[in-house]
Amino acid sequence: MPQSSKYHRKSKSHYSNDRRRGNRKMILTEEQKKQFDDLMQRTELTFENKKLLIQAFTHSSYVNEHRIYSFQDNERLEFLGDAVLELSVSQFLFKKFKTMSEGDMTKLRASIVCEPSLAQFALELKFGEIVLLGKGEEMTGGRARPALLADVFEAFIGALYLDQGLDSVLKFLNDTMYPKINEGAFSHMMDFKSQLQEFIQRDNLGQIQYIIVQERGPAHNREFVSEVQLNEAALGIGTGRSKKEAEQHAAQQALMKLSEQEKLK
Template identity: 70%
Template sequence: MRNYGKDIEMNMNRAKDTQFKEFQKSMNIFFENENLLKQAFTHSSYVNEHRRKPFEDNERLEFLGDAVLELTVSQFLFKKYPMMSEGELTKLRAAIVCEPSLVEFANELSFGNLILLGKGEEMTGGRTRPALLADVFEAFIGALYLDKGIEHVIDFLDKVVFPKINAGAFSHVMDFKSQLQELVQRDSIGALEYRVLQEKGPAHNREFVSRVSLNGDELGTGMGRSKKEAEQHAAQMALDKLKTKMEK
C-alpha cells in the first residue's frame, strides 16, 4: 500500500532543496557542504519532529555566527572610523548587530522562506518571528564562515550590511562631532576648530554658545547647557550645511 504521507514529505524535501539551490544562485554563493547551509536554516522544532533522521538544528552555528559577525563588523568600523573612540565604536556596532537590524537583513534576503520549522512553530507564525529570523541570520554567517572562510563572510557583508553603514543607516547612534570629523577627514577638506563664543547665566544654569569652523570659516553655531552639548549642536548645523552643499 502506498504511503502518501511519505510521498508528500519527499516532495516537500525536493522543493526545499530546490529553494536552497536557487538561493545560492541568487547570492552567487555555492556551499561545498550544503548540509551546513541547511543546518543554518533548521530550527530546533523541526529536529524535534524528525528525530529518526540525522538533522541538527542551527543553535551551534548561531553561536559561532554571532562571534564572526561581531569580529567582521568591528574590523569594518575600526578601519572606516579611525577617529572614533572605543565607546562610540561599541555603541555603533551594537546598533548594527542588534536583533531588529539582523531581522531587517534577514527579511531583505527572504530568509524566512527557507527556514525548516516544526508544524507547531509554523502554525504560530515562527517564520516571521523576529528572534528566530535574527538567529537564522547569525547561523548563516556561522555556516558561511565554516564552509568558505572569513573573506567570503566579509564579501557577503559587503553586499548586505556594509553599504547600509556607508549610507548612514546607523548614524542616529553616532554623535554629530564624530560624523563631522569623518566627513571632513574623508574628503580631506581641512581642519575643524571648536570655540566657545559665549557663556551666560548663573553657575547653576549656565548656557554656552559654541562655534565650529573649517579652515577659519564658520560652519555652524550651537547652544547648550555644557560646552559639549553646544559643540554637538554646532556640529549638527555644520553637517547639514556641508551635506546640502555637496548635494548641489
C-alpha cells in the same frame, strides 16, 4: 551486582531509544531544494558542504518533530556566527571610522549586531521563506518572528565561515550589511558632529560652522540640506528631516573626506 546489571540493561535500553529517535536522515522536498538553490543564486554563493547551509536554516522545532539528531539544528552555528559577526563588524568600524572612540564603536556595533537589525537583514534576504520549521512553530508565525530570523542570519554566517572562511563572510557582508552602514542607517547611534570637532581640534585645522543651505518639501514633510564649512570652505553636505539630522550627515561626509585626505599623505 544485580543492581549493576539492572543499571546496565537500563542504560543500554535508553541508548537504543536514543538511536531510534535520531536515526532518521534529513530529507528535503524538491521545493525546499529549489529554495536553497535560489538562495545560492541570489547571494552568488556556492557551498561546498551543502549540509552546513541546510543546517543553518534548520530550527530546533523541525529537528524535534522529525526526530533527527538534536545537534543538526542551527543553534551551534548560531553561536559561531554571532562571534564571527562581532569580529567582522568590529574590523569594518575600526577601519572606517578612524577617529571614533572605543565607546562609540561599541555602541554602534551593538546597534548593528542586534536582534532587530539582523532580523531585518534576514527579511531582505528572504531567509524566513526557507527556514525549516516544525508545524507548531509554523502555525504560530515563526517565519516572521524577529528572534528566529536573527538566529538564522547568525547561523548562516557561521555556516559560511566554516565552509569558505572569513574572506567569504566579509564579501557577503560587504554586499549586504556594510552598504547600510555607509548609507547612515545606524547614524542615530553616532555623534558625527562631536567626532568632526575632535578631528579638527586634534590637528588644529581651523574653525567649522554649519549652514542650512536649502529647505524643501511641504511643511508636514520638510527636508533640510546642511553644509559644514571648514574655514568658510565647504567640507561636507548632508540632508535630513530635521536640521540636526542634516548637520549630522554633513559631518559624516566631512569625516569621510578628511579620512581619505589623511590616507593620501
